[in-house]
Amino acid sequence: DAGVIQSPRHEVTEMGQEVTLRCKPISGHNSLFWYRQTMMRGLELLIYFNNNVPIDDSGMPEDRFSAKMPNASFSTLKIQPSEPRDSAVYFCASGGDTEAFFGQGTRLTVV
C-alpha cells in the first residue's frame, strides 16, 4: 500500500478563496482523521470519521470548515472562504486496529 495520500502537498491561495484538501486513506482502515498543525497550537484534531461517518467534529474551528467522506477511499476538507489565520499544515491520518498512519500533509498558505 502506498500509505495515506494527500493532495496537494502545497497550496497558496488568496484570502476569500475556497480551498479543498484531499485525502486517500490506507485501504482497509476504518478511521480517518483530519489534523491541523501550527507552531502556536500544535497538532489539533479537527474531525474524524469512523466507517465513513463523522463521529466528532468539535475541533472544526468554525463554519468555514467542512469535511466529507463520501466513500471509504476518499475524504475532503474544505475551507470557504479561506483566511490568513488558516495557514497551517493539514494532516490526514487513517487508522486500523493496531496503528494510525499519517499522510505527508498539505502546507496551506493563505495570503
Add this chain to the structure above:
Amino acid sequence: AQKVTQAQTEISVVEKEDVTLDCVYETRDTTYYLFWYKQPPSGELVFLIRRNSFDEQNEISGRYSWNFQKSTSSFNFTITASQVVDSAVYFCALSEARRDDKIIFGKGTRLHILP
C-alpha cells in the same frame, strides 16, 4: 477528560547519550491506546508504536524502548545511544476506546542530538 502532557519542550543531548522523553496522560477510560510519533525536519509524522492499556509490558525495538506504567499514567520513550538522525519532534498521543479511538496529541518534545 482526555489529555496528554509532554512536559519537556526541548531537549539537547550529545550523540551516543541515552535520552528519555516523558509522557503523562489522563483518561477516565479503562480501555485506551497510547502512541508515539516522530516528526523529523522534513515534516512527516512517522508512526513508532501503539500500546493498549491492558499490556504493560515494556517494548524494545532496536535503540528505542518504551516504558508503560499505569500506576503513574506514564508512557515514556527512551532512545539508547542516540544518533544525529534521531533529531526530531516526538509526539505522544492517546485514544480512548469509548470515544471511538479519537486520537489526542501532546504538544511534542523537540529533540536535538548534537554531533
